[in-house]
Amino acid sequence: MTTVNAACVCPACHRRLEHHTSLEANRGPRAGDISMCGACGNILVYMEPTILRVASLHERLKLAPERLARLTRARELLKRMRKVYL
Ligand SMILES: [Zn+2]
Numbered sequence: 002m003t004t005v006n007a008a009c010v011c012p013a014c015h016r017r018l019e020h021h022t023s024l025e026a027n028r029g030p031r032a033g034d035i036s037m038c039g040a041c042g043n044i045l046v047y048m049e050p051t052i053l054r055v056a057s058l059h060e061r062l063k064l065a066p067e068r069l070a071r072l073t074r075a076r077e078l079l080k081r082m083r084k085v086y087l
Pocket residue numbers: 011012013014015016038039040041042043
């Protein structure tokens with residue numbers, strides 16, 4: 002797992018995102034990579050290493066089932082954490 006500084010802004014909630022974490026070693030974000038905003042939980046797509054857009058329904062449906070399940074689980078955990086801490 003690698004975490005790199007890649008400051009960008011979430012296009013959905015407009016929060017500044019400071020880091021990108023990848024399951025692959027020594028790899029930063031690349032155009033076309035799928036991500037999730039740690040603040041609002043929206044599924045995002047990197048257009049460039051520091052520019053994101055919200056993933057379309059079509060792009061979300063094209064994700065492999067296990068990957069979509071992991072993102073969905075991460076979003077559920079994020080929602081629970083917000084209820085506990087906010
Ligand atoms: Zn967001």
